[in-house]
Amino acid sequence: MAAAITSPVPVAWYPTLAILMLAVGLIVTASFFIYEATSSRRNRSLAKELTTGALASFFLGFGTLFLLLASGVYV
Amino acid sequence: MGFRFDLLLLFTTLVLLSTIAPTVLSDVILSKVDRRIDLTSQIVRVTSTLKVENPGPDPVSEVLLTFPEIQAKDLAYLTATLNEGKGKVKKSGSNLLINVAKPEELPPSLIFHSVSLPKALGEGDSLTIDVLAVFTHALRPFPEEITQADIQLVLFQDTAHYLSPYAVKVQSLTVKLPKARIETYTKLENTNIHGSDIKYGPYENLPPFSYAPIAVHFETNQPFAVAQELVREIEISHWGNVQVTEHYNVVHQGAKSKGEFSRLDFQARPHLRGASALRNLVAKLPPRAHSIYYRDEIGNISTSNVWGDPKKTELVIEPRYPLFGGWRTTFTIGYGLPLQDFLFGLEGKRFLNFSFGSPINDLVTDNLIVKVVLPEGSNDISISTPFPVKARTRGIIALRTKISHLDVAGRPVVVLEKTNVVPEHNQYFQVYYRFNKLSMLREPFMLISGFFILFVSCIVYMHVDMSISKSSASYLAKLQWDEVRATIQQVVSIINQCLSKHERLEASLHDLSRTGDVQACKTARKTADSLFKEYSKELKPLLSFLQSSPQATQILPKVEELVAKEKELQERLIAKHSTIVDCYEKKIGGRELENRVASHQQKVVALKQEVDDLLDYIEEI
Numbered sequence: 224m225a226a227a228i229t230s231p232v233p234v235a236w237y238p239t240l241a242i243l244m245l246a247v248g249l250i251v252t253a254s255f256f257i258y259e260a261t262s263s264r265r266n267r268s269l270a271k272e273l274t275t276g277a278l279a280s281f282f283l284g285f286g287t288l289f290l291l292l293a294s295g296v297y298v
Numbered sequence: 299m300g301f302r303f304d305l306l307l308l309f310t311t312l313v314l315l316s317t318i319a320p321t322v323l324s325d326v327i328l329s330k331v332d333r334r335i336d337l338t339s340q341i342v343r344v345t346s347t348l349k350v351e352n353p354g355p356d357p358v359s360e361v362l363l364t365f366p367e368i369q370a371k372d373l374a375y376l377t378a379t380l381n382e383g384k385g386k387v388k389k390s391g392s393n394l395l396i397n398v399a400k401p402e403e404l405p406p407s408l409i410f411h412s413v414s415l416p417k418a419l420g421e422g423d424s425l426t427i428d429v430l431a432v433f434t435h436a437l438r439p440f441p442e443e444i445t446q447a448d449i450q451l452v453l454f455q456d457t458a459h460y461l462s463p464y465a466v467k468v469q470s471l472t473v474k475l476p477k478a479r480i481e482t483y484t485k486l487e488n489t490n491i492h493g494s495d496i497k498y499g500p501y502e503n504l505p506p507f508s509y510a511p512i513a514v515h516f517e518t519n520q521p522f523a524v525a526q527e528l529v530r531e532i533e534i535s536h537w538g539n540v541q542v543t544e545h546y547n548v549v550h551q552g553a554k555s556k557g558e559f560s561r562l563d564f565q566a567r568p569h570l571r572g573a574s575a576l577r578n579l580v581a582k583l584p585p586r587a588h589s590i591y592y593r594d595e596i597g598n599i600s601t602s603n604v605w606g607d608p609k610k611t612e613l614v615i616e617p618r619y620p621l622f623g624g625w626r627t628t629f630t631i632g633y634g635l636p637l638q639d640f641l642f643g644l645e646g647k648r649f650l651n652f653s654f655g656s657p658i659n660d661l662v663t664d665n666l667i668v669k670v671v672l673p674e675g676s677n678d679i680s681i682s683t684p685f686p687v688k689a690r691t692r693g694i695i696a697l698r699t700k701i702s703h704l705d706v707a708g709r710p711v712v713v714l715e716k717t718n719v720v721p722e723h724n725q726y727f728q729v730y731y732r733f734n735k736l737s738m739l740r741e742p743f744m745l746i747s748g749f750f751i752l753f754v755s756c757i758v759y760m761h762v763d764m765s766i767s768k769s770s771a772s773y774l775a776k777l778q779w780d781e782v783r784a785t786i787q788q789v790v791s792i793i794n795q796c797l798s799k800h801e802r803l804e805a806s807l808h809d810l811s812r813t814g815d816v817q818a819c820k821t822a823r824k825t826a827d828s829l830f831k832e833y834s835k836e837l838k839p840l841l842s843f844l845q846s847s848p849q850a851t852q853i854l855p856k857v858e859e860l861v862a863k864e865k866e867l868q869e870r871l872i873a874k875h876s877t878i879v880d881c882y883e884k885k886i887g888g889r890e891l892e893n894r895v896a897s898h899q900q901k902v903v904a905l906k907q908e909v910d911d912l913l914d915y916i917e918e919i
Binding site for chain 1: 535536537538539541589634636637638639641642643644648649702703704735738741742743745746747748749750752753754756757760761780781783784787788
């Protein structure tokens, strides 16, 4: 018997997930830019920059995806 | 007149046939034929109940249905079901129909369809078959042009005797007309009118290929809505939505309108001036349809209504103007549907189960194109339809691609075409495909990598030294200032660590007041002492560097002040700590304790304030 296929994430969660992920992503982005602005050349650590950037882009990427889905653009 | 000549030719052919016809096909006898022609809408539906008897020795496995060629080209849908039992119990299986043309004995102006019986009919047996034939464009408006005030009259031609290659024992025909005026109808023997039905028959013992042309001229005020081209696009998104977009090009193919159109008359007396105009179209959408829109090239059309219940969603749309005969309009309808109602998985393959025709009631489509857009990354695509359709390239499913949101290569599109589509074609068809679940992650990864490239470019920009001259005074000054800032930051961080140690000391005092454990306090003080010594050692080289660099001349006094104040604070705190511990050891409590501690405490508070102010000032630089 055929089973109905649904989305991996429940559709009702899309707006909440979008806001949460975007909020976290923007906070991490903010911390990234603050670190860039306040640290001086000697004290900067490339590893810290890259990890903050990667984390921020992960959350921002998923946040934008859920934002698109919640607003009706079913990509 | 043109049509008369065609019929005359057919009539003479059939008369000749019935006399000459060999007995090859007449091993089947139709013992009872009841025909019912429904002319209440623009789509002509002929339901025939045939009781087939096999008198001869050979078993019969197929029954032939005959249509004259002029009628056969309007044939949109033909289905035959076996009628088991008495009346109510009907098996809804459909028998196979093959279009068979037999050129040897029979003239080409007849088209034959052969119905295969599930099991052969033995000698003496009989069974009942229900045949439904649906014809489009079979009602001719006559007169062909009418004014706004006229009623619409149409002409229908058929045969009163059932055209069949077999002899018919008893037959009757009922023509059901809409409840309006009947202008004329052919009167043969045994013709009666009951209300708005015309009954022809019963006729008995007619030979094969008997044909009695009749014509009925009657009034029908149904608007003849015909979609000349309908493009349905069904887009599947695995994130939970099936989006349907339908582009219509609708024409009123009833009697053409001549003369002027008076809006005043139309709105004042709609049933007298414009009785046959197309005012609205009713569409039956699947339940839980959302985001329904109705627009055309100009923009949104607001004259529409939707209401839904758990079984269906009903959409009533009114075009911008009423359609009279010959007038046309184009519009687009779109709606979204939940994915789980239409997409299913079976043994590793997924399939979409969707309805084929237009959801609008009573609409004839001349040319229907259905495009199913599957998500990117689908492969191994195949289709299954309950009736023959034309896939764009025969054999292999032709795929076009559509590039849509977040696509790299494009989405595969399956295109199906069919002409002459009626609402009976609104059955489910399936599109099968395979899809790897991990391909769904491609879309968020595209977005993530986009953002990551942004961050990496920021990092690169900050790290790369893009100044043109590396030995100019300003460049060197900037470098030195950077170094000074770095050193100051380190100083500040050490001072912050000192401050946190102060907090720890205070905490140990609180612990002392709670538990009275003097020993622990003393050890805390000792560790604090050693840490302070370490910090001052670390501070020394930093301070010396600051003293030596020319850039730091402005900030240097503040920093030195900060360090000095901090040292004072340390000393005061330690002094206060030791006083309190002493008091505890000597068991002096209350007033005395407070007196001794008071001065220390004041100084401590003042110093703390100054240190904080200096820190703020330095951090702002």
